[in-house]
Amino acid sequence: MGKFKRAFVIVLDSYGIGQEPDAADFGDGECNTLKSIVGSSKYDTPNMKKLGLFNIDGVGCGEPVEKPLGSFARLRELSRGKDTTTGHWEIAGIVSERPMPTYPDGFPADLIAKLEKAFGKKILCNKPYSGTAVIHDYGQEQEKTGGLIVYTSADSVFQIAANEADVPVDELYGYCKTAREILQGEHGVGRVIARPYVGKFPDYQRTSRRHDFSLDPTGDTMMDALRRKGLDTIGVGKISDIFAGRNVSRSLGINKDNVDGMEKTLKVMDEDFEGLCFVNLVDFDMQYGHRRDIDGYANAATVFDKQLGEFMAKMRDDDVLMITADHGCDPGAPGTDHTREYIPLLIYGKHVKEGVNLGTYPTFAMIGATISDMFDCDLKTKGESLLPRFIQD
Structure with a gap:
């Protein structure tokens, strides 16, 4: 008009x-x-x-x-x-x-195994969690194992958190891209989210370098x-x-x-x-x-x-x-x-x-x-x- x-x-x-x-x-x-x-x-x-x-x-x-x-x-x-x-x-x-699929009990064991193989890293947590609480509760284990903290929420999301000192941000983004390729079809969550943080226990802080990888x-x-x-x-x-x-x-x-x-x-x-x-x-x-x-x-x-x-x-x-x-x-x-x-x-x-x-x-x-x-x-x-x-x- x-x-x-x-x-x-x-x-x-x-x-x-x-x-x-x-x-x-x-x-x-x-x-x-x-x-x-x-x-x-x-x-x-x-x-x-x-x-x-x-x-x-x-x-x-x-x-x-x-x-x-x-x-x-x-x-x-x-x-x-x-x-x-x-x-x-x-x-x-x-x-x-x-x-879109949600995971109130965490992601199924066979999917976690597939992701661990693709990442070459251990997955920690695998539960619905608050983003600030999860790094407090799993941050020390993440530092000791070099693993990745994976958690979800009531939303259709797969979130990966890691300390930038252990997993540089670009590397974390790479793991998210890999997860995005795997999480399709029945496990096609709306977003895979990179959740980098910094600091030492108990003073962890999430950074602004979060990034979302959405479904097409x-x-x-x-x-x-x-x-x-x-x-x-x-x-x-x-x-x-x-x-x-x-x-x-x-x-x-x-x-x-x-x-x-x-x-x-x-x-x-x-x-x-x-x-x-x-x-x-x-x-x-x-x-x-x-x-x-x-x-x-x-x-x-x-x-x-x-x-x-x-x-x-x-x-x-x-x-x-x-x-x-x-x-x-x-x-x-x-x-x-x-x-x-x-x-x-x-x-x-x-x-x-x-x-x-x-x-x-x-x-x-x-x-x-x-x-x-x-x-x-x-x-x-x-x-x-x-x-x-x-x-x-």
Whole structure:
């Protein structure tokens, strides 16, 4: 429809807005990430409020505004999962019919034996574990044996930790690449993750040289569609890792934190590109959701909202902004796992209608379909474009 030159999709990782009808199938009871953090004294997001966050169907918290500045919707996950990879893939257009494998009891013995043979090293731990606790509990054994600490979580992940003094980072990446080649088919976990750390017991510290090795996307994505037309697809944060680098024309790399991710995005706004800037802000999930830190999560939302104000002030007439999430991770819920929740969709720009409640839709893939439609690209997806409903005539 020719009115948009640049689209910015910002994923607030785990910023769910209420349990989905099938939440119990995923081990979840009542859950609502937004409701949990809104109750904190640290929560203050006037910009998201103005965009219509609390006007979205079924949010059940906060105060709606009389006339939101943008259009807004609630999206349900159609894929059989509640993890980062599945959520982002669905945003981009891929609905995953089967859940990615998880290993609550650790990886099977025959698979571990195969990996040990391929690595030429002993595998330690092989259990679901906290990333900080596992290096504390197995770091000394890792130093003595020269082995590799392998652990998982509630997500579909295979994580390898090692002290950089024993296993240089490039070598650790090599083991992860080997694991990625082996972990296919029935053991095709969403991500193989390198988790380097430094220090001596008990003062180990994980470093910023983490790296994710994802499965290749199993279907067509909005980045594929845009690249077929020669348009830009810029990734900020984990985006390139999540999509195994496929048709991400440029990656600005892993963020130090949410603030760094938004600073990178604000700098991208100074560039004269045409296409998509796809942003992941993982701190909401990694630092606060999994750790069930309500005040920390709320404060992170407040800090993001201030940077959102800077972003909105810098927007050009042919820009469009979409703010969304990839799943929930309710810091007020029991346990430490993700939660199966609806996600918000806030849409803002000069050519976006104000105050339009787009309603509730059955798949996150509405976003990928809409982005593709903005740039007149063909995308094979179960989502449908929302563009005709919110574009200004």
